[in-house]
Amino acid sequence: KAGVTQTPRYLIKTRGQQVTLSCSPISGHRSVSWYQQTPGQGLQFLFEYFSETQRNKGNFPGRFSGRQFSNSRSEMNVSTLELGDSALYLCASSGAGPTDTQYFGPGTRLTVL
């Protein structure tokens, strides 16, 4: 079974721009979660989607948004980029259970200049 895939793997943007990251979950998984990883803050939860519905959201500003498609693929968008948004953005997929194991993709490394 193929793992979680994320595209692009690397991205360089400038302040004020917006960016869209994509995630394809493991086949059969319907839950997709997004996390931000930085050296200072560690791994922080952004949001989780299941069957195209957001079930939970972390403490991030409204500039961070996401969506999920009917095939379970997910995208996250960050608008009006700030220098502090530079991070590794990780997507994880899991089954339908409330505490099913999450399997992570390799991440998208976003650098904001």
Add this chain to the structure above:
Amino acid sequence: QQQVKQSPQSLIVQKGGISIINCAYENTAFDYFPWYQQFPGKGPALLIAIRPDVSEKKEGRFTISFNKSAKQFSLHIMDSQPGDSATYFCAASSPGTYKYIFGTGTRLKVLA
């Protein structure tokens, strides 16, 4: 109450030694505790996980010890190898939240 406190921040162990990483939590609603291993440039990979109905779980050289009353759990890596050199994260999850709360990570270096 949502935090998971992880220690130590970094750890150096000789090849063949035992690596021990500890985590503590406050939220008694947590009922799933996974450990992840992350190599540079890679996403976290699930190593082993435990639920609070057992006190210990072993998979190969990796063991989780769980102390429900103390609200602590730990990862033991037996016979540590240089290939185990990575960053390890503990995490916790509670039903209905659909998210993990991660510890701050432990950078393990195993000397050859």
